[in-house]
Amino acid sequence: MHDDSEANRQLQVYHALRQALLDGELQPGQRLKIRDLAEHYAASTMPVRAALQRLVAEGALRSAPQRSVQVPVLRREEYQQLLSVRLALEPMAAAQALPRLTPDERAALGALVQRMASALSQQDAAGYLRGNADFHLRLYRACGNPVLLRLIEGLWLQVGPVFTQLFNDQRLHAGLNAAHEAAWKALQADDSPALARAIHDDLADCGELLAHLLP
Amino acid sequence: MHDDSEANRQLQVYHALRQALLDGELQPGQRLKIRDLAEHYAASTMPVRAALQRLVAEGALRSAPQRSVQVPVLRREEYQQLLSVRLALEPMAAAQALPRLTPDERAALGALVQRMASALSQQDAAGYLRGNADFHLRLYRACGNPVLLRLIEGLWLQVGPVFTQLFNDQRLHAGLNAAHEAAWKALQADDSPALARAIHDDLADCGELLAHLLP
DNA sequence: ATTGACTTTTTGTGATCACAAATTCAAGAA
DNA sequence: TTCTTGAATTTGTGATCACAAAAAGTCAAT
Incomplete structure (x- = not known):
């Protein structure tokens, strides 16, 4: 506490x-x-x-x-700039976090992946997005590098508004959770490079999905 | 203007x-x-x-x-955390900046490399440090990614105080400018990967030099 | 001398007022 | 209606005061 x-x-x-x-x-x-x-x-x-x-x-x-x-209105260009920085930082944070995760944190992450899957199957956008933010930030928080974590949290704060808004009137498809499942597999196998790759793919997929919806 | x-x-x-x-x-x-x-x-x-x-x-x-x-007092650990993030971002910014440099900016960067060399030969620490900051930030400013630039400038602001302080009572050796010369060569050859590598080496060298001087 | 409690001063935070710039609204002209 | 123009209101910024918490200073006791 x-x-x-x-x-x-x-x-x-x-x-x-x-x-x-x-x-x-x-x-x-x-x-x-x-x-x-x-x-x-x-x-x-x-x-x-x-x-x-x-x-x-x-x-x-x-x-x-x-x-x-x-509150900022992101044009597509700005969003992609944000995304390119996130692609540089978040996989790195994930890889550094993996060997430092406690069993409790691992379990919590697994539960979140499962919760996101069920949210998707119920078309519960808000639930999915909350789970998504929880999963990523909880993972990064274990990276042991406060400087890096601070930057990432700042980036999430900037993407937050469009991120949630755009999903609200968007049909949710189960493929959105594929990268999270891959991340969970890498996590269980203690495979840092694979985890970094999974996070990268997650951001890139989701990023592309949102990019063409922006002005 | x-x-x-x-x-x-x-x-x-x-x-x-x-x-x-x-x-x-x-x-x-x-x-x-x-x-x-x-x-x-x-x-x-x-x-x-x-x-x-x-x-x-x-x-x-x-x-x-x-x-x-x-004003923050950086312990060695924090400094290295800062450094690891800079190593992820600054070479990327440099590579993105290279194809966007105008002839004027190229010339200015070349002049700065030369000025740093002469500052070193005269044991002018303040002049070298000013030139160093000018060179890096001027290069990054051309990267065309305001988000990335903003983060980098924030990181420089955090390392600034120790950076200048530690050099003041430190013998300056000419090797400090080697990475800048390499960067200048890569710049003239329009070789983005080489430029990124040169910037990486510069940060790493200078970082290691300072790291073992911190508490 | 050094530690401890107590007093005095300093310092960050919150509240309120004043003012100029920006925004909104309304009326009139095309 | 649509656009312009000008008054009326709103809103960010700066200044000043009040107060509680922190820092610095004081001094006696060991």
């Missing part, structure tokens, strides 16, 4: 907004106004300001000077 | 602090206090607060809740 007592108000707001982004509760292009959020979170404008500025600094939100913060 | 009119006070302070970090004017471990900086930059506490929080969000500064922000 990590003692996130949430000391500061601005940290509470920050984490709330962060989760909202990952959960796709914020539409791309939506404008986030300080006073509105302050009212919504029952806070003063000050912590909200700080939280927004932090998210902007992390690239999760965009803001022009003197203008409202808004 | 890019119209950096520096609209906001907080942006001015941010860029000033950022440059101070890259130039090694801030010692690792040094505490940055809001009111002191406000006085130094003839600003109110508000823009300074925002600038500091942004730098913290980017990883360039550290802060525990309710405590002063301070």
